[in-house]
Amino acid sequence: MGDMDLQIARQSATLRTQVEDKLRQAISSGRFKPGQRLVERELCESIGVGRTSIREALRQLEAEGLITSYPHRGPVVSTITYEEAAQLYSVRALLESYAGKEFAENGTAQDIHTLNEAVAEFAEAAASGGGSRLIKAKTAFYDCLMQGSGNVFVKQMLTSLHNRVTLLRMTSMTQPGRLNHSVEEIKEIAAAITDRNGAKAAAACKYHIDMAAKVALDYLRKTSENDGD
Amino acid sequence: MGDMDLQIARQSATLRTQVEDKLRQAISSGRFKPGQRLVERELCESIGVGRTSIREALRQLEAEGLITSYPHRGPVVSTITYEEAAQLYSVRALLESYAGKEFAENGTAQDIHTLNEAVAEFAEAAASGGGSRLIKAKTAFYDCLMQGSGNVFVKQMLTSLHNRVTLLRMTSMTQPGRLNHSVEEIKEIAAAITDRNGAKAAAACKYHIDMAAKVALDYLRKTSENDGD
C-alpha cells in the first residue's frame, strides 16, 4: 500500500519474458552457478518451452551480462574476477551516490515517504531475521532509491549492476555483524534524503557501498586464496 | 599502427552478430528513424537471413535500449524525450568524468600514448573536414578513453550511452562553431590525463559533455517547439 506496483502481475507478458525471469532468478538464487554451462536442450526440457523462447531469452541475459556466450560453445553463467568485482562496486558507488544526491535534491515528497517506509520495513525485517523478507525489503529500498533519482538510465544501469552482484553469490549481508551496520547506513541515507541534503546523501550512499565492497572483496580474497581460482 | 585491433576481422563471428552490427549501424546512421516500426519480414528480405537471426539480434538491441518492443506489435526504433536526453547527458558526464579521472590516475603510459595519437588524428580530421573520418576519429578517442579507465562496466555502459545518443540524430558536432570548441575540449582532457591530474581530467570531461549537452538540448528544445512532438 502506498507503493503498490501498478503492473498487476503482467501474466500475459510474452512467454519469452517469463523465461527471462525464470533464468534470472535461477542465476540470482545460485541454482545456476557461475561458470556453469547452460545447454539449450536441458533448459527446454526443464522449463518446458521451445528453443526459440529459450534462445531469445538467453540473448537478453547475455546483453545484461548475466551470462556469457562463446560462439559454437553456448552460454555459461558469467563469472566475475576479483578485479571486476572491485570495478563493479566502484561504479555502483558512483551511480548510487548520484542517485542519492538527485533524490535528495529533486525527489518528490511522495518518493521520500515511500523511501522511509521501505527503510522501516527493512529494519523490521532485519530485526525479525526473515531471510526472504530481508531480500524483498532491500530490493524495495533500492527500487525506491533508483526511482527517486528520476533518471531512467541510472535506474537501468543500477538494476543491471545489482543483478550482477548476485554472481558473487554472497549477499555481503550474510557476514556476521554486517547486517546491523547495513541498517544504520541505510537509515543514514534516508535521513539525508529526507533532509534534502544532497551532498550528505551522496556521501552516505558512497559509504554504504564502500563498506559492502570492503566486506565482499575481503571475503573474495580470502576464499580465492584457498580456492585457487 | 601502434593501435591495430588484434581481432583480425572476426569474419567468422556468428551470423546473428553481423545482423546486430548491421541494424545498429542502420539506426546510428539514421536510416532507420526513431519511432519507425521494424517489421520482421522486411528485415529478413533486406538483410537476407532467416527470422531466427533477426529476432535474436533484435533482442540484443532491445536490451541495449536502441529499440523498444511492444508485445504483439513488434519493435520500433526507440525515441528519446527531451527529459531523457537531459538525463542521458547527465549520466554520461558522470561516467566519463570518472573514466577520465581513473585514466589519469591509473592508466598505462601506453594508453596515454594511444590517447594522444587519437586526439591528434581527431584534430586533423576536424581541420580537413572529413565527415566519416571525423566520426571514426571521435569513436577511436572514446574507445581509448573508456579502455584507459580500466573499468569494464564503465566501458560497457558508456558504449551503450554513446549508441543511444545517436537516437537524437544530431551529432552536436554539426552545430556551427561547435567542432572547434570540441577539439579544444578534447585536447584539454588529453592534456590533463597526460599530466596525471585526475581532478582536472574529470573536470575537463564533465565540461566537455556539459557543453555538448547544452548544444544538443538547446537544439532539441528549438525543434520540438516547431515539431509539436
Place this chain on the structure above:
DNA sequence: GACAACCCGATTGTCTGACAAAAGCGAAGA
C-alpha cells in the same frame, strides 16, 4: 609411454514451414 593425428558424438547456429493469438483496420449495422 608420450605425443600427434584423426574421427565421432554432442551441441550450436540457422533455415523452413506451420499455426494460434493478438493488434489494427475497415466495413457493416444500430
Place this chain on the structure above:
DNA sequence: TCTTCGCTTTTGTCAGACAATCGGGTTGTC
C-alpha cells in the same frame, strides 16, 4: 456518429531439419 464484427497482417512460438563446429576419446606412430 458510434459501436460491433470480422478480416488481414504480424507477432510469438513450436517442431523438425541440417551443416558447421567443438571437445574428447581413440588410434597410430615414434
